[in-house]
Amino acid sequence: MATAEQVATARPPIAASKAAPLPGRPVYRRPWVLGIASVLALLAIWSAATGFGWIAPVFLPSPAAVVTEAWKLLMHGQLLTDILMSSKRVFLGFGLATLVAVPLGIVMAVWSPAKAILDPFVSLLRPLPSITWIPLSILWLGIGESQKIAIVFMGSWIYILLYTYESTKRVDPLLVRAARNLGAGDLAIMREVVLPGALPGILAGLKVTLAISWSCVLSAEMIAAQNGLGALIWQAKDWGNLALVLVGMICISLTVLVADYFANMLERFLLPWERNRRL
Amino acid sequence: MAGILAADQVTKVFSVAGAAAVMAVDRFSLDVEDGEFVCLLGASGCGKSTILNMFAGFVPPTSGEVRLRGVPIRAIEPRCGMVFQSYALFPWKTVRANVEFGLKMQGAPSHERRRIAQRFIEMVKLTGFEDHYPSELSGGMQQRVTFARLLAANPEVLLMDEPFAALDAMTRQVMQEELLRIHAENRKTTVFITHSIDEALILADRIVVMSARPGRVKAVLENTLPTPRRVTVQLSPEFAKLKADVWALVESEVRHHDETSSRAAAV
Numbered sequence: 424m425a426t427a428e429q430v431a432t433a434r435p436p437i438a439a440s441k442a443a444p445l446p447g448r449p450v451y452r453r454p455w456v457l458g459i460a461s462v463l464a465l466l467a468i469w470s471a472a473t474g475f476g477w478i479a480p481v482f483l484p485s486p487a488a489v490v491t492e493a494w495k496l497l498m499h500g501q502l503l504t505d506i507l508m509s510s511k512r513v514f515l516g517f518g519l520a521t522l523v524a525v526p527l528g529i530v531m532a533v534w535s536p537a538k539a540i541l542d543p544f545v546s547l548l549r550p551l552p553s554i555t556w557i558p559l560s561i562l563w564l565g566i567g568e569s570q571k572i573a574i575v576f577m578g579s580w581i582y583i584l585l586y587t588y589e590s591t592k593r594v595d596p597l598l599v600r601a602a603r604n605l606g607a608g609d610l611a612i613m614r615e616v617v618l619p620g621a622l623p624g625i626l627a628g629l630k631v632t633l634a635i636s637w638s639c640v641l642s643a644e645m646i647a648a649q650n651g652l653g654a655l656i657w658q659a660k661d662w663g664n665l666a667l668v669l670v671g672m673i674c675i676s677l678t679v680l681v682a683d684y685f686a687n688m689l690e691r692f693l694l695p696w697e698r699n700r701r702l
Numbered sequence: 703m704a705g706i707l708a709a710d711q712v713t714k715v716f717s718v719a720g721a722a723a724v725m726a727v728d729r730f731s732l733d734v735e736d737g738e739f740v741c742l743l744g745a746s747g748c749g750k751s752t753i754l755n756m757f758a759g760f761v762p763p764t765s766g767e768v769r770l771r772g773v774p775i776r777a778i779e780p781r782c783g784m785v786f787q788s789y790a791l792f793p794w795k796t797v798r799a800n801v802e803f804g805l806k807m808q809g810a811p812s813h814e815r816r817r818i819a820q821r822f823i824e825m826v827k828l829t830g831f832e833d834h835y836p837s838e839l840s841g842g843m844q845q846r847v848t849f850a851r852l853l854a855a856n857p858e859v860l861l862m863d864e865p866f867a868a869l870d871a872m873t874r875q876v877m878q879e880e881l882l883r884i885h886a887e888n889r890k891t892t893v894f895i896t897h898s899i900d901e902a903l904i905l906a907d908r909i910v911v912m913s914a915r916p917g918r919v920k921a922v923l924e925n926t927l928p929t930p931r932r933v934t935v936q937l938s939p940e941f942a943k944l945k946a947d948v949w950a951l952v953e954s955e956v957r958h959h960d961e962t963s964s965r966a967a968a969v
Contacts, residue, residue, distance in 0.1 A: 601790035604758055605855050606780035606807035615803070619794040696794045696835040 484666040489673070492666040501655075502670070506678055509640050509651040512568065513682075516575025517636040524580040525625060528587025533617065538588075545581060553578025553639040557646055566647040571640060578639035579632050586628020587621070594620035623697060626690050633686060637679050652678070705733035706891050707757060707782070707859050712766035714752050726752045728916035729766070734859075737889040741896055741906035743952070749917025750895045754861050757893060758784045770859070780804075783857030785865045789844045791836040797823065797847050798832040804855025822850040825884065842873040849884070860892040866901070875933045878904050886930050899948045903941060904933055911951050921951050 450456060466486055472478045473485035480488070496502040531538040556577045564570040594617050602616045644653025652675050659667035691698060712730045717723040726749040734740050742750045755761045756768050759779040768775045770782060783804075791800050801819040810818070823832060826846035836844050845865055852860060866874040878901065885892060885905075896902050902909045906925050913920040927935055927944065935941055 595790075597786065597788065597790045598792060600760060600778075601784070601786060602792075602803070602807075603778045604760075604780060604782075604784045605804040605851070607803075608807075611807055616792065619792070622794075694794075696837065 481665070484669065488666045489669045492664070493670045493673075496667070496670060501650075502674065505650055505652050505655045505671075506674060509637075509644065509653065509675075510678060510682075512571040512640045512643075512651065513575055513633075513636045516572040516640065517579050517633060519572065520576045520580035520583055520632075520636075521629060524583035525587050528584045528625075529591050529617070529621070531584070532588050532591035532621075533613070541584075545584065548577075549581050549585075551577075554642045554646075557643065561647060571643045571648065571651075574643040575636050575639045579636045582632045582635060583628060586632070587625050590621040590624025590628065591617060593624065623694055626693065630683065630686050630690070633682060634679060637675070637682075641675065706736045706771055707734040707893065708732065708769045708772075709753065709756070710767045710769065712753070712756060712763045712768060714749070714756065714761070715764045725916040727756075727763075728918050730917060730919060731766075732910060732919065734891055734893060736891055739885055739892045739894065739905060739907045741894045741902035741909050742912060743896060743899065743902045743909050743948070744912030744917065745914055745952070746897055748912045748914050750897075750912060751863055753917065754784070754863050754893065754895055757859070757861055758782050780807075780855070781858045782861055783852040783855055783859070785845075785848050785852055785860065785862040787864045787867050789836070789841075789848050791844055791847055791851070793836055796833050796835055797828060797839070797850075800836065800847055801850045801854050803851060808855070819850070819854050822854045825853070825887075826850045826880065840873075842869055842877060845869065845877060846880070849881075853884070853888070853890075858891065860890050862892065862894040864895050864897070867896075874901075879933050881905065882931055882933075899945055899952065900936060903927060903944055903948070904931060904935060909948065911948065923948065 469483075469486055473480065473483060484492075493502065527537075527541065531541055553574050556574055560570045560573045560577075564573055598616050598620060599612055602612055607615060640651065641653035641656075644651035645657040648654040652671050655674075656668050656671035659665075659671060709730050709732045712727060713725070714727040715723050715725050730749075730753060732740070742753065744750050752761065756763050757775065757779075759775045759777050759782065762776070770779060775782070792803065795803065798816070798819055801822055802815040805815040805818055820832075823829060826849050828843060828846055828850065831839065831843065836847065839847065845868075848865070866877050869877060882905065894902075894905060896905075903925060907929075909923045909925055910919055911921045911923065912918065923944075925944070927938070927940060
């Protein structure tokens, strides 16, 4: 007796609409076509502006010069080293911040004394941009890897903590009540309800914070580093090589885009129940 | 037959800081027999949900006592299982994992959980949807999952807080019929809240008519409609007569409640 209802509502047709092209929308109006077209248009304007001499090369090098510079650096091997070094520092600093701040945030949300104890530090530390830690971190840690990682850590952990705290607080109390009614104890509530309930919010916060971590590592590298994308840009500036500065900037964007892509994949893997909601 | 669930002179007063205390339930007494299906019928705001929440142990009474098999309920009581109006399914669990939840909490081994869950999934006619997430199901199907989840946990008493209120009229009738069938099968003691006279007459063995706030027992009616019942019982002349009787009892309460709220609104 329930079959008609089931057939009518079993699967929202969202997945299907994504796979098949939308009927009635011409090829040139599809999002990816428009996206590529707008990038090509920008490149064309850039080429024209530099090629016809509307803008002097000292202010803006041509796209060709940027590509040449990127190719040289890539062949030399330095570009890959810089990307990997920056990525490694982000990975370690951000990973460490996650390991510390996610458990702390959850504890703060479920045990109010922990919140009372940590609140003053959070309030005092939150307004400080990570670059303000550079003098102290150099004094304490030197200019080696640990100092860069510390800067990333200091710039990330509070955001992760706050996102985790908020998402844990927002877990529907009705679900906790339902779980207790089905016989769950405190540990089971934590494992079966609070953690999975908070996970989507925590992951969203981690994605936002990952971008912040990248800006931290770049500022740390600009001030004191031998390699990394931040150092690349800063050294290129000192040499007056504007094309190289642009190469660095483009590499930063592309690297963060790739990192974001993997973060999204991880999110879809960890949150299977949200799949049909976020397409 | 001994009473399984009892409320004895239960009063509940809600006091919020900075506002006048509100008495939601006033000296409410009820004895529910083993295997009985009782409907609490009353207008919205008459404290029905509060009574159910006290039976489940979610909130303590201000005075008086609620008892399960003679023992006072003082904490959340998993032997009084609750079906929530808003389903309260775990969105991150599949239908199967939701239905298995209570058994998992009881420490049942996984193959046994699976076997029992499968039986109740079949019972609520959701075979084929075991691996779906709640967000992929319609409201009626989600409510069926909550029934299966509760029945699989096998509590002694089923508490239902207007479980069909959010469903469309046709799905509601289908669900009422399913509930009748399930109750005929397992004879679980059930306390069911509704503000629909039709629903109470279709489902209940006994109907407790509640007064408007504060909630008191206004009258207790034995439902004389023949069992086993189907939703088509609504078409019988006996049904119409009983409905008129119940309405006579309820009408003044609804009007009274409506007047007091409009007076409050005017002030």
